[in-house]
Amino acid sequence: MSDTTKPVALITGGGRGMGEAIARELSAQGYQLALMSPSESCEKLAAELGGVASRGVAEKADDLKAIFDLTMKTYGRIDAVVNLSGHPPKGDLLDISDEDWTLGSDMMILSLVRMARLVTPVMLKQGKGAFVNITTFAAYEPSLVFPVSCTYRAAAGAFTKLYSDRYAADNIRMNCILPGYIDSLNHKPETAEKVPMKRIGHVEEIAKTAAFLLSDGAGYITGQNIRVDGGVTRHV
16 A cells, blocks of 8 residues: 655666666665566565555657556656666667667667656656656767767756756756766676776665655756766766
8 A cells, every 4th residue: 555655756677787777776765666667676675665566668669658547547746757768779880770770769768758758747746756767977088889878868868958958947857877987787897997986886876866866955956967987987
């Protein structure tokens, strides 16, 4: 049974890695949770943390609608949204198929638009709300290793700014976190040498940043791309 005194967070990609860490951090801070991921990991984590879950992927509109509907049916409100998708296809720049570019668009930009369409009316009625989109440190320093990701993560930053312009006066905020090399993936030992801090970041560090950006403590922060990368990017 939901507690109407506690805020509610909806997290996509909320089964493992950064999504799991964010779910655990928000749960510890008193949020009730609704989690989505492609596998049973979201269901197991939700059961552990006293939340609800629905299997799905960010690139499918029906899956986003399903977790939204479950959240509203269970809790009747949504105070925070964390948008986290999987990794899009890679390949040599002009060898990537139209289908893979389209998948990347659905996964990394249309997922944000679709979730915003669903949740914004709820937050408008509540009088406040906050979104955090997890993108990548390479969004504004593109790498040929990740052409699809870099292209659409940059678009996610643009959408985030446009959304914040549109809804800031309604007390609804949206920001992006741009993670660097994080221990949600198995990085080669030499990768840490690229980072000024000389270490790989921890998922818990991403989680604490997300929790802050969703909190009232970040009430005057919106439309921003926050780099959590140990200093690896050079953009000033």
